[in-house]
Amino acid sequence: MSATVVEIVKASYLKTKPNDETLGFGRTFTDHMLVMDYSVATGWTHPRITPYEPITLDPAAVIFHYGQTAFEGMKAYRTDDNRILLFRPEKNFQRLNASCERLSMPAVDEAEVLEYLKQLLIVEQDWVPSSPGTSLYIRPFIIATEAFLGLAASKEYKLVVILSPVGSYYQNGIQPISIKVEEHYTRAARGGTGAAKTAGNYCATFNAQTKAAQEGYSQVLWLDANEKKYVEEVGSSNVFFKINGEVITPELNGSILPGITRLSVIEMLRSWGIPVVERKVSIEEIFRYDDEGLLEEVFGTGTAAVISPIGELEWQGRKLHINDHQIGEVTQKLYDTLTGIQTGKVTDPYNWTVEVK
Numbered sequence: 001m002s003a004t005v006v007e008i009v010k011a012s013y014l015k016t017k018p019n020d021e022t023l024g025f026g027r028t029f030t031d032h033m034l035v036m037d038y039s040v041a042t043g044w045t046h047p048r049i050t051p052y053e054p055i056t057l058d059p060a061a062v063i064f065h066y067g068q069t070a071f072e073g074m075k076a077y078r079t080d081d082n083r084i085l086l087f088r089p090e091k092n093f094q095r096l097n098a099s100c101e102r103l104s105m106p107a108v109d110e111a112e113v114l115e116y117l118k119q120l121l122i123v124e125q126d127w128v129p130s131s132p133g134t135s136l137y138i139r140p141f142i143i144a145t146e147a148f149l150g151l152a153a154s155k156e157y158k159l160v161v162i163l164s165p166v167g168s169y170y171q172n173g174i175q176p177i178s179i180k181v182e183e184h185y186t187r188a189a190r191g192g193t194g195a196a197k198t199a200g201n202y203c204a205t206f207n208a209q210t211k212a213a214q215e216g217y218s219q220v221l222w223l224d225a226n227e228k229k230y231v232e233e234v235g236s237s238n239v240f241f242k243i244n245g246e247v248i249t250p251e252l253n254g255s256i257l258p259g260i261t262r263l264s265v266i267e268m269l270r271s272w273g274i275p276v277v278e279r280k281v282s283i284e285e286i287f288r289y290d291d292e293g294l295l296e297e298v299f300g301t302g303t304a305a306v307i308s309p310i311g312e313l314e315w316q317g318r319k320l321h322i323n324d325h326q327i328g329e330v331t332q333k334l335y336d337t338l339t340g341i342q343t344g345k346v347t348d349p350y351n352w353t354v355e356v357k
């Protein structure tokens with residue numbers, strides 16, 4: 001693949017890099033970013049690497065009024081021998097295009113944008129942290145930039161990729177978190193945009209998330225919009241339940257995000273011979289399994305959240321405590337194997353990693 005950016009404008013000063021020990025999630029950004037523009041007349045043009053800087057947009061830009069936008073979340077990892085690895089990056093660009101399709105936005109050339117991203121990562125390679133649990137989070141996003149207040153898809157867009165060195169998404173690292181099942185609000189409805197990675201799905205969660213945080217919970221668990229019965233997602237993650245030796249995760253139904261970590265977990269479990277099923281699963285069923293002593297492990301999966309064990313679930317005033325608030329055996333094995341593959345510490349039997357060079 002020979003696609004190259006047309007221009008690299010270097011930042012006139014370079015920021016001081018944070019210590020790996022102080023890294024949280026998503027507050028520090030690197031020196032450069034990737035930008036590309038689209039218009040109906042030209043298609044995607046002028047891929048370039050520029051200093052990390054504010055974007056100037058017309059106040060009438062469609063993104064500000066109708067939220068026409070899509071984003072991705074991916075990570076670059078530093079190996080012990082100083083190589084930089086991406087994890088299944090082609091899946092992120094496929095999903096970006098699926099989101100664009102749902103939101104009437106133009107598709108990108110997946111292979112080309114991956115090449116541009118690699119060039120950005122080469123410029124920013126010193127920003128990829130090396131301590132355990134750290135990585136360089138990659139946030140590609142597309143925004144609708146046409147100045148037009150009529151209710152129609154924009155004819156102009158900007159793709160931007162920014163980079164942020166990160167540690168753990170949750171304050172307490174891989175310690176099991178407490179989750180409240182949300183009974184009033186819903187995240188996404190069937191036929192809506194739930195399966196797309198778009199801003200509106202996420203800001204729709206803030207009020208429930210704030211309320212749950214005030215009550216001492218880290219995240220909320222979302223139920224389906226129709227019946228408030230079936231489990232959909234947890235906060236920014238997909239969710240898995242290990243019940244009597246079998247792992248269950250909600251099936252993709254159009255309102256659940258098709259997570260790449262979710263897919264990887266399913267594939268790892270299958271390759272280990274652990275039964276895993278994707279199906280509708282009700283919250284009532286989960287509580288019943290717990291009553292019967294069959295609920296063994298619960299965990300969330302996501303690029304930011306990696307594999308995050310869940311130690312407590314609250315629903316209709318009832319609380320269940322999972323695996324004595326300890327990390328389950330399968331959860332730990334998934335975490336170790338996934339992060340081991342991502343950082344090159346464990347052989348990658350699935351060919352998931354892609355080296356940046």
Ligand code: COI
Pocket residue numbers: 072073074202236302303304305
């Ligand atoms: C990710 O896991 O990459 C996400 O996009 C989650 C983000 C909303 C914090």
